[in-house]
Amino acid sequence: MLFKGGGLPHESLALQEKLFGAGPDYNFMTRIERFKNSLVRVQHFIRCCARYNLHDHADKKWFEGVAFPNEVSVLGPHSGMFIPTLKEQGSEEQIQKWVPQAEKHQIMGTYIQTELGHGTFVRGLETTATYDPKTEEFILNSPTLTSIKWWPGGLGRTCNFGIVMALLYIDGKNYGMHPFVVQLRSLKTHEPLPGLTMGDIGPKFGFDTVDNGYLQFNHFGIPRENMLMKYCQVLKNGTYTKQTRNPKFSYGAMIFVRSMVVYEVAGQGLAKACTIAIRYSAIRRQSELKKSRPEPQILDYQTQQYKLFPLLALAYAVWFTGVRMKEIYFMVNNEIKQGHTERLPELHAISSGLKAFTTSMASWGIERCRLACGGHGYSAASGLPKIYVNATGGCTYEGENTVMLLQCARFLMNIYGGVKNGRRPSGSVNYLGERISSRCTLTSEFTLKSLADAFKHRAARMIKEASERLNRLQASGNDPEDSWNLNSVVLTKAAEAHCHYYMVLVFESVVESVEDNCVKDILRQLCQLLALCGIQENSGDFIQDGFLNNDQLELVKQKQLSLLSEIRPNAVLLVDAFEFHDVQLGSILGRFDGNVYENLFKWAKKTPLNKPEDLIHRLLR
Numbered sequence: 001m002l003f004k005g006g007g008l009p010h011e012s013l014a015l016q017e018k019l020f021g022a023g024p025d026y027n028f029m030t031r032i033e034r035f036k037n038s039l040v041r042v043q044h045f046i047r048c049c050a051r052y053n054l055h056d057h058a059d060k061k062w063f064e065g066v067a068f069p070n071e072v073s074v075l076g077p078h079s080g081m082f083i084p085t086l087k088e089q090g091s092e093e094q095i096q097k098w099v100p101q102a103e104k105h106q107i108m109g110t111y112i113q114t115e116l117g118h119g120t121f122v123r124g125l126e127t128t129a130t131y132d133p134k135t136e137e138f139i140l141n142s143p144t145l146t147s148i149k150w151w152p153g154g155l156g157r158t159c160n161f162g163i164v165m166a167l168l169y170i171d172g173k174n175y176g177m178h179p180f181v182v183q184l185r186s187l188k189t190h191e192p193l194p195g196l197t198m199g200d201i202g203p204k205f206g207f208d209t210v211d212n213g214y215l216q217f218n219h220f221g222i223p224r225e226n227m228l229m230k231y232c233q234v235l236k237n238g239t240y241t242k243q244t245r246n247p248k249f250s251y252g253a254m255i256f257v258r259s260m261v262v263y264e265v266a267g268q269g270l271a272k273a274c275t276i277a278i279r280y281s282a283i284r285r286q287s288e289l290k291k292s293r294p295e296p297q298i299l300d301y302q303t304q305q306y307k308l309f310p311l312l313a314l315a316y317a318v319w320f321t322g323v324r325m326k327e328i329y330f331m332v333n334n335e336i337k338q339g340h341t342e343r344l345p346e347l348h349a350i351s352s353g354l355k356a357f358t359t360s361m362a363s364w365g366i367e368r369c370r371l372a373c374g375g376h377g378y379s380a381a382s383g384l385p386k387i388y389v390n391a392t393g394g395c396t397y398e399g400e401n402t403v404m405l406l407q408c409a410r411f412l413m414n415i416y417g418g419v420k421n422g423r424r425p426s427g428s429v430n431y432l433g434e435r436i437s438s439r440c441t442l443t444s445e446f447t448l449k450s451l452a453d454a455f456k457h458r459a460a461r462m463i464k465e466a467s468e469r470l471n472r473l474q475a476s477g478n479d480p481e482d483s484w485n486l487n488s489v490v491l492t493k494a495a496e497a498h499c500h501y502y503m504v505l506v507f508e509s510v511v512e513s514v515e516d517n518c519v520k521d522i523l524r525q526l527c528q529l530l531a532l533c534g535i536q537e538n539s540g541d542f543i544q545d546g547f548l549n550n551d552q553l554e555l556v557k558q559k560q561l562s563l564l565s566e567i568r569p570n571a572v573l574l575v576d577a578f579e580f581h582d583v584q585l586g587s588i589l590g591r592f593d594g595n596v597y598e599n600l601f602k603w604a605k606k607t608p609l610n611k612p613e614d615l616i617h618r619l620l621r
């Protein structure tokens with residue numbers, strides 16, 4: 001791979017910095033300037049991919065991190081949703097027709113599902129696609145104000161195509177949600193096609209470089225061939241045929257993005273924030289540790305280590321979990337392509353759960369990194385505000401996190417119920433088939449196996465208790481829906497415990513796979529710290545059934561604190577190991593050369609507010 005881990009040939013790095021890094025400062029731009037600048041970089045990016053003959057996925061993702069540091073461009077929805085949906089849901093003929101054009105960027109698409117009135121409840125979406133056998137067309141319509149499509153990335157001004165999710169009607173019968181390829185704009189004038197009202201939805205918390213938009217259909221016709229027909233078809237005479245009209249198949253794009261978000265958004269965002277905060281904490285000297293001694297690096301304060309090192313451990317854990325999630329997605333997706341759909345429910349559950357769990361943890365962690373950097377952490381120069389607003393969007397898009405945890409819980413309840421009826425679980429839930437051991441094996445050695453077993457015990461117990469509480473609610477006369485709702489807080493916590501165990505288990509397996517003993521020891525310390533912090537922060541879950549006692553909790557706390565000083569000598573090396581180029585970090589505090597103050601002063605002097613011609617004083621009269 002050409003670009004793996006920043007291993008760019010030197011002249012390419014110079015070119016990247018010329019193309020992307022040394023450009024106008026993002027922080028000094030208005031929203032419209034940021035959006036337009038992003039489109040210029042999209043053009044550059046596409047040309048560079050052609051010039052470097054970039055096809056390897058990892059190379060392109062690394063390069064994207066240079067071209068669009070801590071931001072999403074319109075390429076996100078295009079290559080992350082539009083193209084994958086064409087490939088997953090289109091017939092061979094449809095793939096041949098649209099995918100080559102999309103991959104050459106001759107058409108730019110997005111994924112158009114959410115509406116003004118509905119995002120989570122997909123079955124509540126209202127946009128209709130009514131088949132007319134006379135014209136052999138689907139007529140798309142927005143029947144109500146709440147049915148206006150709202151939020152899709154790139155829809156406002158950029159994309160000229162989209163996958164529209166709409167209710168299929170034939171002869172008055174509703175066949176449910178189906179995907180349709182819709183041309184939105186003229187390929188010559190780029191104007192919206194007649195029958196479409198569309199535009200940008202306005203400023204947002206972040207995502208300044210993407211024109212999330214709205215789209216209202218007014219009886220807009222598209223050819224019959226534009227319904228994606230891999231799994232089901234509408235014949236010319238309006239006959240509906242299906243191979244496996246499993247509604248879950250039309251949800252495929254969402255599983256893909258959720259599976260990618262763990263690494264691309266949560267993992268990368270938290271790792272960057274840790275890089276910035278830990279490098280800066282090694283540069284920043286403040287106060288006195290000892291009388292008449294020089295001011296120490298703030299990284300030598302135990303409280304600073306206590307803020308940052310658990311986040312460093314979490315960043316490594318989410319990174320490894322994200323890599324594993326991608327591996328599982330592509331493996332199961334290949335099985336599904338060959339008609340083996342048995343693992344689709346587990347893939348949906350684990351991708352939903354980990355997407356929710358890791359984006360929530362990453363958002364919380366990035367904010368703690370900012371807080372650990374004092375005043376300069378609050379400056380846009382730190383790069384942390386932009387990393388935060390970009391990452392925290394992941395808690396909402398692609399399925400709001402609570403809703404995703406409930407989807408994961410739904411699967412866990414199904415599995416647990418099956419175990420009670422004699423079914424043997426496998427994969428990520430195989431532990432639910434084991435007898436829950438109440439004997440805690442944790443000792444002062446804190447082996448990774450004993451720590452993982454503690455998280456396994458916690459998850460299994462919480463899932464069991466959630467299931468039993470659900471049954472009690474139903475037995476006491478509540479209907480299934482009310483019982484589910486009255487149990488939903490407990491269910492989300494059980495899903496989080498499952499994801500937490502999964503993440504600790506992945507980290508343990510990575511550590512055990514490392515051959516270099518020095519690296520293994522350092523990663524073991526991080527995995528121990530991750531698990532010990534998890535026990536400390538959720539101690540109630542571990543002592544509630546007597547699994548852990550107060551003496552063991554005291555041991556946990558002591559080990560946690562001693563690990564901080566053990567990790568301290570390697571802290572900067574551990575963030576350097578992420579190999580983020582300065583352009584990817586977008587941070588003066590996190591510069592590799594550590595030259596913070598000089599560059600902070602240079603940066604501030606360039607801010608537009610300091611332009612002498614802006615006669616601010618006249619406003620003060």
Ligand SMILES: CCCCCCC/C=C/C(=O)SCCNC(=O)CCNC(=O)[C@H](O)C(C)(C)COP(=O)(O)OP(=O)(O)OC[C@H]1O[C@@H](n2cnc3c(N)ncnc32)[C@H](O)[C@@H]1OP(=O)(O)O
Pocket residue numbers: 072076077080111113114119120121122123153248249251252254255257260261264265344345348396397398399400403407410411414
């Ligand atoms: C690098 C990152 C760049 C990112 C840029 C931003 C891009 C953002 C794009 C978007 O946001 S696109 C829009 C995303 N929207 C959503 O995710 C909507 C969330 N809501 C849902 O997914 C569903 O509505 C629901 C909440 C899961 C509920 O589904 P539904 O009401 O249909 O039914 P249930 O009864 O709960 O489930 C029925 C059945 O289907 C299974 N299932 C549900 N979803 C999926 C899925 N995605 N894949 C597979 N299977 C799914 C569910 O488990 C049930 O199965 P059983 O339990 O009955 O076996």
Ligand SMILES: Cc1cc2nc3c(=O)[nH]c(=O)nc-3n(C[C@H](O)[C@H](O)[C@H](O)COP(=O)(O)OP(=O)(O)OC[C@H]3O[C@@H](n4cnc5c(N)ncnc54)[C@H](O)[C@@H]3O)c2cc1C
Pocket residue numbers: 077110111112113114117118119120121150151152153207212393396397398399400401402403406
């Ligand atoms: C940055 C960004 C980019 C996006 N890009 C796209 C895109 O490209 N294409 C697209 O189609 N959409 C896109 N979206 C829309 C996104 O998918 C939805 O916003 C998301 O699915 C959440 O749905 P919602 O907005 O309806 O939230 P709601 O569901 O209205 O959430 C509001 C609250 O209701 C709660 N809630 C809702 N249902 C339940 C339930 N069953 N049980 C318990 N609590 C519940 C939620 O937990 C939450 O606290 C994007 C959104 C954002 C923020």
